[in-house]
Amino acid sequence: LTSLPAPRGGVRGVRERYDLLKGQPPAQPRASVPAMTMTAQGVELSVPTWPRTQASPQVPSLAGQRWLVLESAAPGAASVTERLHLAGADVVSLVAGTGTSDPVAKCFAVDPSQPEALTEHLERLRGEGWTPDHVAYLWPLLKEHRDLDAGLGTSFHGLLALAKALGPGAAKAPVTLDVVTTGAQDVTGEEPLVPWQSAAVGASRVLPQEYPGLTVRAVDITWPAPDAAASAPWLERLVTELSSGREPVVALRGPYRHVESFEPVAVPSASAALKTGGVYVIVGGLGRVGFALAEQLTQAVKPKLVLLSRRTLPAPGEWDAWRAGHDAQDATSRIIERVRSLEQAGAQVLALRADAGVAGQLDKALQLAEAKFGRIDGVFYAAGDGGMATRISVAESTPEAAAPLLSGRLGGLSRLAEALASRSPDFVVVQSSLTVLLGGMAVSAVAAAHAGMDAVAAQQGRRGGTRWYTVDWDVWGVGEGFRPDAVISPSEGFRLLRALISQPTGGRYLATLGSLAARLQVAREGAAATRPGAKSGGKHPRPPLANAFVAPRDETEERVAGLWQELLGLETVGITDNFFELGGHSLLGVQLLSRIREAFQVELSMRALFESPTVEVMTVAIVEASASQLDPEALEAMLAELEQA
Numbered sequence: 001l002t003s004l005p006a007p008r009g010g011v012r013g014v015r016e017r018y019d020l021l022k023g024q025p026p027a028q029p030r031a032s033v034p035a036m037t038m039t040a041q042g043v044e045l046s047v048p049t050w051p052r053t054q055a056s057p058q059v060p061s062l063a064g065q066r067w068l069v070l071e072s073a074a075p076g077a078a079s080v081t082e083r084l085h086l087a088g089a090d091v092v093s094l095v096a097g098t099g100t101s102d103p104v105a106k107c108f109a110v111d112p113s114q115p116e117a118l119t120e121h122l123e124r125l126r127g128e129g130w131t132p133d134h135v136a137y138l139w140p141l142l143k144e145h146r147d148l149d150a151g152l153g154t155s156f157h158g159l160l161a162l163a164k165a166l167g168p169g170a171a172k173a174p175v176t177l178d179v180v181t182t183g184a185q186d187v188t189g190e191e192p193l194v195p196w197q198s199a200a201v202g203a204s205r206v207l208p209q210e211y212p213g214l215t216v217r218a219v220d221i222t223w224p225a226p227d228a229a230a231s232a233p234w235l236e237r238l239v240t241e242l243s244s245g246r247e248p249v250v251a252l253r254g255p256y257r258h259v260e261s262f263e264p265v266a267v268p269s270a271s272a273a274l275k276t277g278g279v280y281v282i283v284g285g286l287g288r289v290g291f292a293l294a295e296q297l298t299q300a301v302k303p304k305l306v307l308l309s310r311r312t313l314p315a316p317g318e319w320d321a322w323r324a325g326h327d328a329q330d331a332t333s334r335i336i337e338r339v340r341s342l343e344q345a346g347a348q349v350l351a352l353r354a355d356a357g358v359a360g361q362l363d364k365a366l367q368l369a370e371a372k373f374g375r376i377d378g379v380f381y382a383a384g385d386g387g388m389a390t391r392i393s394v395a396e397s398t399p400e401a402a403a404p405l406l407s408g409r410l411g412g413l414s415r416l417a418e419a420l421a422s423r424s425p426d427f428v429v430v431q432s433s434l435t436v437l438l439g440g441m442a443v444s445a446v447a448a449a450h451a452g453m454d455a456v457a458a459q460q461g462r463r464g465g466t467r468w469y470t471v472d473w474d475v476w477g478v479g480e481g482f483r484p485d486a487v488i489s490p491s492e493g494f495r496l497l498r499a500l501i502s503q504p505t506g507g508r509y510l511a512t513l514g515s516l517a518a519r520l521q522v523a524r525e526g527a528a529a530t531r532p533g534a535k536s537g538g539k540h541p542r543p544p545l546a547n548a549f550v551a552p553r554d555e556t557e558e559r560v561a562g563l564w565q566e567l568l569g570l571e572t573v574g575i576t577d578n579f580f581e582l583g584g585h586s587l588l589g590v591q592l593l594s595r596i597r598e599a600f601q602v603e604l605s606m607r608a609l610f611e612s613p614t615v616e617v618m619t620v621a622i623v624e625a626s627a628s629q630l631d632p633e634a635l636e637a638m639l640a641e642l643e644q645a
């Protein structure tokens with residue numbers, strides 16, 4: 001999770017800052033949750049569980065249903081289409097590859113490296129009066145190995161291209177999208193794991209938050225034994241799941257069906273495992289979380305710290321001269337100051353340049369660290385660009401825009417695993433994010449990257465030797481402007497980490513402020529509440545804001561204010577009122593943009609909402625965005641109306 005600059009236009013105070021990041025303030029601890037599962041400051045620790053039932057092999061009649069199947073080249077994928085046909089569905093298939101299309105059989109080839117072609121296909125089908133009510137995304141269903149970038153092409157970029165093509169229409173006619181992966185979920189501890197497949201599950205949490213009317217399910221399967229007899233039940237179970245399953249995240253393992261679930265666990269009371277004077281590497285060690293970890297480690301064990309980032313610092317002998325020649329706000333001067341404070345507190349620090357996403361750089365940095373300090377005892381992975389740059393809505397997402405985040409975080413952790421293969425630190429801790437589960441505003445790439453990172457950690461943990469831990473964290477109180485009770489303080493986070501590292505085996509944990517179950521409900525119902533036909537609650541008076549009420553001045557402002565009122569449950573909204581001061585938060589922001597898209601047929605950016613969250617500015621943005629789509633006469637009329645106002 002990343003923090004954001006305070007938006008212009010008057011978002012003030014720390015409460016609003018929290019809301020921007022995560023939606024509603026954290027739910028208070030529930031009486032029914034055993035106290036042992038929460039830290040003294042209300043951080044709940046949970047683990048994933050996958051309760052199991054028998055998978056059903058009874059495909060119902062699908063007569064009257066329209067299915068779009070995105071088939072991969074794997075043989076099992078084509079049989080899904082055939083089975084859906086047999087059950088009576090009207091099926092169109094879009095087959096990944098450069099093969100020939102057969103319009104009579106409603107089968108069309110789509111080059112997966114050009115997934116934007118999906119929009120053209122869907123538009124053509126719509127033009128012919130055919131829109132799907134169910135979509136099965138099977139492109140990730142591949143048996144052969146793919147490297148990370150090629151894999152993300154199908155599991156992430158292809159999926160987002162499909163959501164872009166389907167999503168806007170879903171507001172009028174609901175669509176269920178099943179994303180089928182293989183190797184995405186660590187359920188049994190034994191199935192092969194493929195981190196780029198997991199990225200599809202992360203992204204699938206965000207798609208319904210950005211597109212009202214789109215229901216997205218993630219179904220992970222393992223391949224059947226290679227003999228034909230074993231594959232028939234496999235197909236029946238998969239097609240039954242696609243046609244009848246309801247839960248958002250499911251894994252099919254042989255005859256069993258597992259539903260994703262989480263359970264609070266007791267917070268371990270032990271706190272050993274760190275060596276006084278030990279050698280600890282922090283990838284992303286000059287960032288907010290990385291540096292907070294460095295400070296905590298220093299207080300605890302006066303370590304030898306290796307801080308890695310892509311930044312080149314001047315040689316330590318030049319630090320005084322650098323500081324003398326730059327003001328105190330200079331980024332390098334501030335880092336020098338902080339590194340010195342670590343040294344004064346008893347740490348030895350080696351800050352090295354290494355881009356985790358580039359092959360060989362981590363290995364080289366680790367060699368230098370070992371030459372200076374000796375064996376590496378533990379590694380913390382906290383690399384990732386924070387800030388607004390990570391927030392890309394699905395509508396705005398392109399492979400070029402999302403790739404740096406995916407390759408920096410997920411690619412970086414994969415490279416770290418490679419670099420550690422010939423080393424054996426006691427543990428690796430991956431600082432992952434709750435975004436993986438809760439989604440949030442414009443975070444499809446973040447959720448995808450962290451879901452993949454959790455899978456890398458699980459995969460590595462199975463090798464034995466080094467213990468790999470991953471923690472899907474709620475927001476840490478690093479950086480400016482956080483309300484202390486709405487974030488995990490670094491000391492609390494570190495205490496929890498120490499307790500986890502003391503466990504004899506690694507694993508995946510989730511650390512939530514308040515109840516995870518309550519937070520998941522908000523994340524899911526937030527999306528469900530926007531589905532067509534969802535009832536809005538009663539209206540409340542406009543809250544007392546510092547700015548005076550200014551009524552809408554024309555029809556467009558009235559329509560925009562009306563959408564705000566409906567979404568925020570307010571009787572009135574002034575054109576200079578700030579969305580976030582009115583109670584808007586990140587998920588509502590996503591929904592607002594969806595409603596604007598539906599009402600005005602324009603796409604506004606998330607960034608614009610954050611930077612100028614008022615009806616007045618939003619109306620101008622809508623007019624500008626519409627301008628290119630309007631004929632000159634309509635444009636002139638609209639501008640005249642605005643000028644008269």
Ligand SMILES: NC(=O)c1ccc[n+]([C@@H]2O[C@H](COP(=O)([O-])OP(=O)(O)OC[C@H]3O[C@@H](n4cnc5c(N)ncnc54)[C@H](OP(=O)(O)O)[C@@H]3O)[C@@H](O)[C@H]2O)c1
Pocket residue numbers: 001002003283284285286287288289290308309310311354355356357382383384385386387408409412431432433434472473474475476477478
């Ligand atoms: N902040 C939170 O509340 C929070 C909560 C949960 C999880 N997390 C996760 O923790 C991680 C760090 O978050 P943060 O808030 O500390 O971010 P941040 O302040 O932006 O720090 C990220 C650090 O990573 C470095 N970095 C980025 N890309 C890198 C690469 N390819 N190779 C090496 N270093 C790289 C950055 O330095 P350079 O740019 O100089 O390389 C910086 O030092 C993220 O993955 C985030 O999702 C954060």
